[in-house]
Amino acid sequence: MIKTDVLVVGAGPVGLFVVHQLGIIGLKAEVVDNLDKIGGQCIELYPDKPIYDIPALPVCTGESLTNSLLEQIKPFKPNFHLNERVQEVTQDNNDWKIVTSKNKVFIAPNIIIAGGVGSFEPRKFGIENAEKFENESIFYSVKNKNDFKNKKVCIFGGGDSALDWAIELSKFSKVVLVHRRNEFRGAEHSAEIAKKLEKEGKLKIKTPYQLNSIEGEKKINAITIKNEIGEIEKIETDYVLGFFGLIMKLGPIAEWGLNLEKKTIPVNTKDFQTNKKGIFAIGDICTYPGKLKLILSGFHEGALAARGCFKIARPNETYRFEYTTTSKTVQERLGVKESD
Amino acid sequence: MPKITYIEHNGKEHQVEVPNGFSVMEGAVQNNIPGIDADCGGACACATCHVYVDEKWFDKLPKKDISEEDMLDTAFEPNKSSRLTCQITVTDELNGLVVKMPSKQG
Incomplete structure (x- = not known):
């Protein structure tokens, strides 16, 4: 006291x-x-x-x-x-x-x-059932990166946090980086590294996509993402990280x-x-x-x-x-x- | 004075006159129109004055600059018709502009 x-x-x-x-x-x-x-x-x-x-x-x-x-x-x-x-x-x-x-x-x-x-x-996902998965399958910050080791992780956002974590976690997790447009606002250098990792098959980048739905009971099994012309894609994932600023x-x-x-x-x-x-x-x-x-x-x-x-x-x-x-x-x- | 129509997420319409030179955000705030928060006060630093611009109008607006596009990354459910109202200056050409607010700003 x-x-x-x-x-x-x-x-x-x-x-x-x-x-x-x-x-x-x-x-x-x-x-x-x-x-x-x-x-x-x-x-x-x-x-x-x-x-x-x-x-x-x-x-x-x-x-x-x-x-x-x-x-x-x-x-x-x-x-x-x-x-x-x-x-x-x-x-x-x-x-x-x-x-x-x-x-x-x-x-x-x-x-x-x-x-x-x-x-x-932190700004959060707008999807209706996103809150239910918070702190279980959905996170807005990384406290211990080892929690994501050997897991499937979808990272949303286009700034430095999204890029940096996508690069870092791709060392030992299966990472998909999803962003609403083709350009990243984070450091150019980081965006280049991410694109290089994608070419090497170590990281997937999906743009211009946004989160469309979440599937799962207690934990997330899969999500779907949607682009501006309405195309929907399903991604199996264990965790979803959102980095949309504060x-x-x-x-x-x-x-x-x-x-x-x-x-x-x-x-x-x-x-x-x-x-x-x-x-x-x-x-x-x-x-x-x-x-x-x-x-x-x-x-x-x-x-x-x-x-x-x-x-x-x-x-x-x-x-x-x-x-x-x-x-x-x-x-x-x-x-x-x-x-x- | 140009007339701007703001449509809340629940469909409620507000048509107000906004003086030339003011931002579309200021037009909402000064007329107490709900749905535009403008937490940072117009510094293009918070994305809480986000709207969807009516299709007919989107291409008539001056283009977004990079800082607005960057900021829109952090807006609530942005789409291709998204703009930040603090970055749109009212002129006679915008008389009749219609903007729709998202379900929430954050």
Whole structure:
């Protein structure tokens, strides 16, 4: 069990900057994110795309912004809990008890949700009975490649994950790579290797095909694939792997008893608290009259939410507004001034 | 102003006027038309504004660029008439455009 002042849900730019705002007023934060890396949408969706509206940064990229924010919050040594999704939030006397998908438990008087559009999860097959086979015959990631040894495996997708796994698994499995069009969007080099393996008879490539049906009782025996002119082909297979990128889902946040408006959480603009005391929402996930989904708005929202957290985490202390330019206390927290 | 018709998967039609220069995605979002999520806000980075363009219209649209075609790989049940609405800019030529939403976006 981890006790902290504030649990931050989401390690995107807004979640990172709020760690800074909490840190300079003396509050400790722990950060949880379902992705395996820090940076949220900035890293997952557009690491290389230029951003032109971060104040005082004429241009940056999703990646450079994330790195700068990490540098800025370094003095506060936040703990990141990646690859974990916040599952349950329940009241625990005056605190919130938070349980993650890895069964880690946090106790905190405050939660700041900086979850963007939700957590990133793999996109899945649309076929009706696909869900039934999930984690048995259908997988959206590879945990242990030996599970597929000497088996028949159908891999769907045209990006790097699909290509890389097709190449890797073809060393000891019977692999069919299926993609909706003839071109692969993954690295050219990987696509060339896959095509070479096909010529050598070590791998089959079926394009432009998509999954059409699944046959089997508990486990998959065979699938059919269909192309754009309606031709159907049957493939016997033990496993099906799908690599269609990630999609954002609100997920368990919807179960925490918060008011919701479409996929966003209404807040007051005084301290960005939700309808639950001690639960705040900032960044793209919050809504209020005039809300702009900009990173810069999220920074402002975080600054106010942090002060809201202070009142709840330190009910017996008086909050003092201080500037980083002049406050000795703040400078000590930032590690830029020696304490006496 | 060009009129665009959005047809939900359940068949419900919404015809709205969308100003020139806006994207077909923005036309849906600003008119609260369900079925187009646009999670990334129009950066061609998420494929949740995916539609099937009416046959009569598909060839009249400006062609897809590589990034849109790549992104469509990750869309929900794409087919040959698939487009991402954030990449289609409304012009007078598109007056009467009809697009159909998939059963879901993700």
